[in-house]
Amino acid sequence: MVARVQLPQQARRGEVIEVRIAIQHPMETGFRYDPMGKPVPKNVINSLKVRYNDSEIFSAELGSGIAANPYLQFCTVAEASGELVFEWVDDNGSRGSERATLTVA
Amino acid sequence: MSASARRRFISVLAGLAATPLWVARGVRAQPQPANQLEPLIAKMTGGKPVRRGRVTVSTPRLADNGHSVPLTVSVTSPMTAADHVLSITLLSERNPRPVMAIYHLGPKSGRATVATRVRLNGSQRVLALAQLSDGSFWSGSAEVEVTESACLDAT
Numbered sequence: 001m002v003a004r005v006q007l008p009q010q011a012r013r014g015e016v017i018e019v020r021i022a023i024q025h026p027m028e029t030g031f032r033y034d035p036m037g038k039p040v041p042k043n044v045i046n047s048l049k050v051r052y053n054d055s056e057i058f059s060a061e062l063g064s065g066i067a068a069n070p071y072l073q074f075c076t077v078a079e080a081s082g083e084l085v086f087e088w089v090d091d092n093g094s095r096g097s098e099r100a101t102l103t104v105a
Numbered sequence: 106m107s108a109s110a111r112r113r114f115i116s117v118l119a120g121l122a123a124t125p126l127w128v129a130r131g132v133r134a135q136p137q138p139a140n141q142l143e144p145l146i147a148k149m150t151g152g153k154p155v156r157r158g159r160v161t162v163s164t165p166r167l168a169d170n171g172h173s174v175p176l177t178v179s180v181t182s183p184m185t186a187a188d189h190v191l192s193i194t195l196l197s198e199r200n201p202r203p204v205m206a207i208y209h210l211g212p213k214s215g216r217a218t219v220a221t222r223v224r225l226n227g228s229q230r231v232l233a234l235a236q237l238s239d240g241s242f243w244s245g246s247a248e249v250e251v252t253e254s255a256c257l258d259a260t
Contacts, residue, residue, distance in 0.1 A: 016215035029224070031201060057213045065197055065205025065224050067173035073220035077213055 001025055001096035005086060010103050011078035019050070019058075021086055022071045023096065029064040043091045045070055052102075053082035078104045142196055145203060146234060149194065150242045155234065160193075160245030162233045171225040171255035178233040180217035180243065184210075190217040191236045198229040224255040 006020040023045060030042025042064060050058040057076045086098045146155060159181045168174040180190045189212045195205040208219050217235070225231070232246040 052213070055213070057211065059209045061207040063202055063205055065195070065200050065202060067222040067224050071220075071222050073177075073218075074208070074210070075214050075216040075218055077215035079213075 001088075001090075001094065003086065003096060003098040005084070005098050005100040007084065007100055007102060010105055013078060013080075013104050015078045016075050017078050017102070018073060018075055019084065020071070020073045021048075021050075021098070022069060023048075023088060024069055025090065027062075027064065027066055027068045027070060031064075041091075045088050045090045048072065048086065048088040050074075051085045051087075052076060053080060057084075078102060080104055142198060142203060142232060145196070146244075149234065150236075153240070153242055155242040155244050157244055159243040160233050160235050162231055162245050162247040164231060164247045164249050166248070167250045167252070168225065170253050171227065171251040173222045174225050174249060174251070175220070176223050176231065177218065177220040178235075178245070179219075180235045180237075182217045182237065184212055184215055184217055186212045187238070189214070189238045191238055193217070193219055194234040194236075195221075195223065196232040196234060197223070197225060198232070199226045200224065201226065225249060225251050227251050227254040 001024055003021060003023040008017050011017050025045050026043070027045065028040055028043040030040070032040045034040050044064050044066070045062055048060045048062065049056060058074050060072060062070060081104045082102060084100045084102060087095065089095045161179050163177045164174060176195070178193055178195065180193065182188065182190045184190065190210050192210065193208045196203050197205055205223050206221065210217055228250045230246050230248050232244060235243045237243065
């Protein structure tokens, strides 16, 4: 699963920064039918966890009410240079992850 | 033609014009009856009172397409270790599954603002419920007019 993370390349210590992530995923609701009339099983990204230098800063439980190719934006305090790790899993059990580095001046 | 006859003629025309629209609407799925959010909220809060305020839901007043509606929720909170937002829950009045998302925040969030894009099954009030570290619950809502609902598309 492809994802795109956006965060400022540089931040001052203690600054509140915006973190954005968009993940490519159909977020299948389970209410749709395929052309043969068979229901398409529900398959959504149900959980997303974000760790910053190995401590969890944000997590989300998502449902079928989130649009396809889910986009999330949240904030965090820039404490030290390091890595943000995004991990998610969908109803089929497929996992995805993405990393982004943050430089704190 | 007298004025009243012309008026009657126009009203018949208007009726004709309105009929196919009404029939076409009948073919589409019936709007989902409004969810009873109160019992659901009571379950989430454990029966604690929910106060209105501190939570701001911003969304376009009019959404052309219910498949993807931008939504921003912010909660007024200092976000310190002693006083912060624990979670934000997004609830829909008309979606088949009323709970759209639950976000877990903490003092490391710095600012209690989250944004996403949601699916909305028709015009409705979107509600956000915030749980604070002192155990209190706050809510805020926004009205969204959706011209083309999600969930009707059966393809």
